[in-house]
Amino acid sequence: MTEPLYCINHPTVETYLRCARCEAPICDKCAVQTEVGYICPACLNRQQRVFYADFRPIYYPLAAAIALPLALIAGWILPATGWFTIFLGPLAGTGIAEAARWAIRRRRGRYTWLVVAGAIVVGGLPRLLLSLVPLVVSAADPSLLTVGVWPLVWTGVYLFTAVGTAVARLR
Numbered sequence: 265m266t267e268p269l270y271c272i273n274h275p276t277v278e279t280y281l282r283c284a285r286c287e288a289p290i291c292d293k294c295a296v297q298t299e300v301g302y303i304c305p306a307c308l309n310r311q312q313r314v315f316y317a318d319f320r321p322i323y324y325p326l327a328a329a330i331a332l333p334l335a336l337i338a339g340w341i342l343p344a345t346g347w348f349t350i351f352l353g354p355l356a357g358t359g360i361a362e363a364a365r366w367a368i369r370r371r372r373g374r375y376t377w378l379v380v381a382g383a384i385v386v387g388g389l390p391r392l393l394l395s396l397v398p399l400v401v402s403a404a405d406p407s408l409l410t411v412g413v414w415p416l417v418w419t420g421v422y423l424f425t426a427v428g429t430a431v432a433r434l435r
Contacts, residue, residue: 335387353425
């Protein structure tokens with residue numbers, strides 16, 4: 265029978281599990297399941313750094329500079345299409361994400377998805393704020409102006425679908 269080992273990250277935890285890459289003893293709290301078996305967090309970190317090796321911080325503002333104008337255009341036009349927004353929102357999110365990826369030469373950054381998602385949200389804010397104005401005016405004096413909530417709903421649908429698709433593309 266083999267002696268119990270102790271986790272490299274938790275020295276008081278007994279374990280019989282080893283990392284598939286470096287053979288270090290790891291407990292079930294530290295183990296990360298991959299296609300080749302369980303690996304330790306250090307090996308996982310080394311593996312992920314390979315994907316981001318040639319990414320430079322200047323790519324974040326470049327991705328934002330490409331995504332923001334596209335998001336402003338899409339955020340203004342697409343919610344006005346009504347229920348077509350359900351279909352056009354994901355297409356816009358994909359287009360904006362791919363344009364940003366093209367601009368940064370298909371490099372992978374840890375937070376590129378966050379920069380592009382933020383640009384889409386900022387691009388949708390003018391339409392969102394303008395769709396709130398009739399609701400505020402009609403709440404102050406109902407006889408003054410009566411506008412439905414549909415512009416607000418379609419702007420929300422656009423933002424939800426475009427951001428979700430862009431995040432899924434870039435993450």
